[in-house]
Amino acid sequence: MTPQYDYEPNMLGILGGMGPLASSEFLKTIYEYNLSSKKEQDSPKVILYSDPTFPDRTEALLKQDYQLLLTKLIKSLYYLYELKVAKIVICCITSHYLLPYIPDYLSSNIISLVDIILSKVIEKQSKYLLICTNGTRQMKIFQNHHLWPFAKDYILFPDLDGQDIIHQMIYNIKIKGDISKTISHLELLLYQYEVNSLIVGCTEIHLLNKYLYSSHNNCDDSPMKNLENIFLDPLMIIAKDLVKFF
Structure with missing residues (x-):
């Protein structure tokens, strides 16, 4: 049974750490373009979950040995799901190969790069x-x-x-x-x-x-x-x- 998703409107989740410099820079870029000119409290809500312990994506996929990578990806997406983010950006294009293997209730909120x-x-x-x-x-x-x-x-x-x-x-x-x-x-x-x-x-x-x-x-x-x-x-x-x- 698919869980009910009571998300926080306009809150973005970033799944990062693959690598960590890129995802942290993306967070910085978001605020460079979206800081409110009137008051800080009107700026967007963003949660960055940065986990550099993900297996190397290229190595795992080319070896067709990506079960650990997929399991960790699903677990991390679920972590952001529990934090009620409305949309998720996975800061790794190579990981997009695994999107078809992710449960619909998680993948439906992913912004595909x-x-x-x-x-x-x-x-x-x-x-x-x-x-x-x-x-x-x-x-x-x-x-x-x-x-x-x-x-x-x-x-x-x-x-x-x-x-x-x-x-x-x-x-x-x-x-x-x-x-x-x-x-x-x-x-x-x-x-x-x-x-x-x-x-x-x-x-x-x-x-x-x-x-x-x-x-x-x-x-x-x-x-x-x-x-x-x-x-x-x-x-x-x-x-x-x-x-x-x-």
Whole structure:
């Protein structure tokens, strides 16, 4: 029997820790765009549950050994459910592979980052290069989505060598917080694949997006200024228009 869900209107839950820097930065982004100009008490209610002990998503999925990951994911979603959040963002796109295995009463309140990305690609009809982990790529998380047939003509994948470089870049950000050294990789990718925009197919790239945005705003002659706003970033989309997602 499905539990009755007596949720708190307009309260967002964030399931984070995968990695912790990305989800904490997302929380910061939400308040950067949604602090009330009149009084603090009118700002959004957000609960971040950050659990870095989740098994490595790419490793678990590629080995087809994800029962522990799924169990932990369901348990964590239920924790947020008990706190009466109205909507939940899972700050890990690779984990979206497991959404079909989550009970309906939990999954129905999840804001899918893949939904947001593919919907925006279809709307814009511009060419994008997908930046994601090996797990997301090999498990075909985007390609198996119901919107993929309408978006596929606008999305490019890097070659295998490029994919490995991107995967390592993501893990350097995740583990070391190493952002500045990735700029040259981005410039090369944009040039190599003749695109102007990149899809944030891993939430760690939200950190890079924020870094570029901050660098541009703090220095008018920043060498990164031409890279600002190149990302289709689902976390930024949610933060900028949070009310729309409830």
